[in-house]
Amino acid sequence: MVTISDVAKRSGLSKSTVSRVINNHPYISKEKRELVQKAMEELGYYPNPAARRLRGQLKSTIGVIVPRIVNPFFSYLVNSIEQTAFEHNFQVLIFQSNENKEKELSFLNLLKTRQIDGIILTAIENDADTIHSYTQYGPILFCNEYLNHSTIPSIRVDQSKGAYLGTKHLIEQGHSKIAYCTGGLFAEDGKDKDRNQGYQKALNEAGLSLNPNWIFVDQHSIQDGKSVLQQILKMDDRPTAIFTGSDEVAAGVMIEANDQNVKVPENLAVIGFDDQPLAEMLHPKLTTIKQPISLMGEKAVEGLVTMMQENSTIPENIELPVELIERKST
Amino acid sequence: MVTISDVAKRSGLSKSTVSRVINNHPYISKEKRELVQKAMEELGYYPNPAARRLRGQLKSTIGVIVPRIVNPFFSYLVNSIEQTAFEHNFQVLIFQSNENKEKELSFLNLLKTRQIDGIILTAIENDADTIHSYTQYGPILFCNEYLNHSTIPSIRVDQSKGAYLGTKHLIEQGHSKIAYCTGGLFAEDGKDKDRNQGYQKALNEAGLSLNPNWIFVDQHSIQDGKSVLQQILKMDDRPTAIFTGSDEVAAGVMIEANDQNVKVPENLAVIGFDDQPLAEMLHPKLTTIKQPISLMGEKAVEGLVTMMQENSTIPENIELPVELIERKST
DNA sequence: AAAAAATCTGAAACCAGTTTCATATAAGTT
DNA sequence: AACTTATATGAAACTGGTTTCAGATTTTTT
Numbered sequence A, B: 001m002v003t004i005s006d007v008a009k010r011s012g013l014s015k016s017t018v019s020r021v022i023n024n025h026p027y028i029s030k031e032k033r034e035l036v037q038k039a040m041e042e043l044g045y046y047p048n049p050a051a052r053r054l055r056g057q058l059k060s061t062i063g064v065i066v067p068r069i070v071n072p073f074f075s076y077l078v079n080s081i082e083q084t085a086f087e088h089n090f091q092v093l094i095f096q097s098n099e100n101k102e103k104e105l106s107f108l109n110l111l112k113t114r115q116i117d118g119i120i121l122t123a124i125e126n127d128a129d130t131i132h133s134y135t136q137y138g139p140i141l142f143c144n145e146y147l148n149h150s151t152i153p154s155i156r157v158d159q160s161k162g163a164y165l166g167t168k169h170l171i172e173q174g175h176s177k178i179a180y181c182t183g184g185l186f187a188e189d190g191k192d193k194d195r196n197q198g199y200q201k202a203l204n205e206a207g208l209s210l211n212p213n214w215i216f217v218d219q220h221s222i223q224d225g226k227s228v229l230q231q232i233l234k235m236d237d238r239p240t241a242i243f244t245g246s247d248e249v250a251a252g253v254m255i256e257a258n259d260q261n262v263k264v265p266e267n268l269a270v271i272g273f274d275d276q277p278l279a280e281m282l283h284p285k286l287t288t289i290k291q292p293i294s295l296m297g298e299k300a301v302e303g304l305v306t307m308m309q310e311n312s313t314i315p316e317n318i319e320l321p322v323e324l325i326e327r328k329s330t
Numbered sequence C: 001a002a003a004a005a006a007t008c009t010g011a012a013a014c015c016a017g018t019t020t021c022a023t024a025t026a027a028g029t030t
Numbered sequence D: 001a002a003c004t005t006a007t008a009t010g011a012a013a014c015t016g017g018t019t020t021c022a023g024a025t026t027t028t029t030t
Helices: A004-011 A015-022 A030-043 A049-054 A072-087 A101-112 A128-137 A159-172 A194-205 A222-233 A247-259 A293-308 B004-011 B015-022 B030-043 B049-054 B072-087 B101-112 B128-137 B159-172 B194-205 B222-233 B247-259 B293-308
Strands: A061-066 A091-096 A118-121 A140-143 A154-157 A178-181 A241-243 A269-274 A287-290 A318-320 A323-325 B061-066 B091-096 B118-121 B140-143 B154-157 B178-181 B241-243 B269-274 B287-290 B318-320 B323-325
Touching: A004 A015, A004 A030, A015 A030, A049 B049, A061 A072, A061 A101, A072 A091, A072 A293, A072 B072, A072 B091, A091 A101, A091 B072, A101 A118, A101 A128, A118 A293, A128 A140, A140 A293, A154 A159, A154 A293, A159 A178, A159 A194, A159 A241, A159 A269, A159 A287, A159 A323, A178 A194, A178 A222, A222 A247, A247 A269, A293 A318, B004 B015, B004 B030, B015 B030, B061 B072, B061 B101, B072 B091, B072 B293, B091 B101, B101 B118, B101 B128, B118 B293, B128 B140, B140 B293, B154 B159, B154 B293, B159 B178, B159 B194, B159 B241, B159 B269, B159 B287, B159 B323, B178 B194, B178 B222, B222 B247, B247 B269, B293 B318
Parallel strands: A061 A091, A061 A118, A118 A140, A140 A154, A154 A318, A178 A241, A241 A269, A269 A287, B061 B091, B061 B118, B118 B140, B140 B154, B154 B318, B178 B241, B241 B269, B269 B287
Antiparallel strands: A091 B091, A287 A323, B287 B323
16 A cells, blocks of 8 residues: 555655645645646555545545335436536435435445545435434435525526426316325425425416315325325216326326326326426326426536535525426326 | 544543553453443543544455446346445445446545555446456456456356246247347456357257347346347347347346237337346336346345455355346346 | 745654564463 | 463554645735
8 A cells, every 4th residue: 555655755755745735735846736637647646535535635425315216207316416426526326215204324434434525415304303403413304305494505497387387287188177196295394395386386277176085195106106096986076187196107107097098188287397208108198297307416516516615614405497398198 | 523532531541541442452351441431421522533544453444346226137136235344344435437448447445545444346337357357456246247367356246057947938839939138248357148058059959059130238227228139129030039148138028019919928028137126116026037136236245245354265256046036028 | 135925845743453573471281 | 391282462553545734936016
């Protein structure tokens, strides 16, 4: 292992001078700088990151917590985060919370023990106070999530707008009986979640009232979507359109619809959320709300990198725009 | 920041003794051990990983290189690796090579600079000698990849068997005109890749000869699959069945087949590779070769952890079994 | 020409741990 | 009782860097 002392010896200078060259300090003569650089090259020297980190210099690792990496939404988000981090010379430590409070905590603790220099949280399992208490150990940033009244900066999309756009689109297609699938109805503070507000707003504007039978909560997977369609088929008063919380749930609805000879969009219009590659593979191709996943990842990394710099201002909350992608399922 | 000196002071003992307690050394009296533990708890002390790592003690981080995390095969593999690493108290640094030599190298360099304590390579971009030269800096293990004549241990599935099973299955269904899609035809040493051998072996056993027109190379994506079907439709002598290199390519073939009114499996039998969730979503459901992805991830982490321990033997190459999952597309 | 400021360099302290070495006491053997 | 051996602890050295402090030299200002 080549150390800074070896470089110092070889160049006939002191460790201090070598260190200054490494860190681009001012006040080194060109002559000595070149001597050091030559020696470093000849020896194949690389500074030991553990040593730099120990002295409090090195910041190099971003931790990302996702519920599950196999969920395409999150694998695309991680993709973007990794690419952006690489451009900023940061590495990405990945964690899956598996929707488990303890696992999330054990990851947050890596911030406390200085194993990571900042965290991007893409989902929250523990309560606001707990999460908040970790901000004392290092920068934390939400991506695709947020807590009300929290000072933790967040990068997210305008979910309410997404649901509004989707629901309004269905209404414009002539539908008045619109079902709604979601992951959860309420945010952690008991208030309605953003998406639901968008759904209701669109209904209200059209003078439509909400039918509680058509609201499906806790729907996440393809399997969930299949079961939603089965439930709909059992109803006497069936919705003619459905807004789903994710392309996967939409896919489940459409696959089951196909199996049950329910025609999409004639008998049931379906709209998804995310615009995953999946959306273009389905038959008919899925109309969906596109989230700017890549952009979210970029902004999240950039925000966190800013926070990790000394004396930097905390980035603002950013709300990114969503977009209706009209295909053939509506 | 609470340090080991603070703990020493508080417990009235020396740093050495505290360190011994932390590292479970023998020859510490119960009495002192408890004093130290009490002090650590009272102060909320956590050893600084950078300091431990500097002294060469701490091994905590596994690097994983995948071509792209959004490829479901790799996101499932990473999922398994992360879960297993967590159980072994290791963290996972994730890298995407994007099939880029330089990016792969820059990640391998993290081993040299001690930012990671071992690497799992799930794909190889650089040549054998280059990869090999990095083994001097730390343990490297292949997962889903290997180099012939290499001393680097590998965890992989029996690809040849997979192709053999799939092709044989098609033959048993009465097909004699069987097309073949693959990522690449030759391994890095110029020899046929394993899968191709399995395909040819099955053909040979049935006394069938290979039609070069029906071999499609460099096929990876859904889009590739679509284009394969279009090419097949232009042929005078069309295959009646196709073995594809991945469920995604198979999906592309089937989606395009549906658009072109080619009935699967009546007009064209399709078989995939991987058994991704996608396989069950297609219509008809996709017959495919199942790879034990989770098991591969587990074995890879366990192998690497073994290699990271001092004086440990290098794990053997492990070849995991594949399985034919018969569904409705054949 | 003198004073002040800017440029350049090295010795030593420091970061937070682990390990070696030395030493002391207790326990076991002949 | 004398001699090993096992147990237990602390001081100091060590890991590989960065930073402070002090001093030397050069350049600029008065």
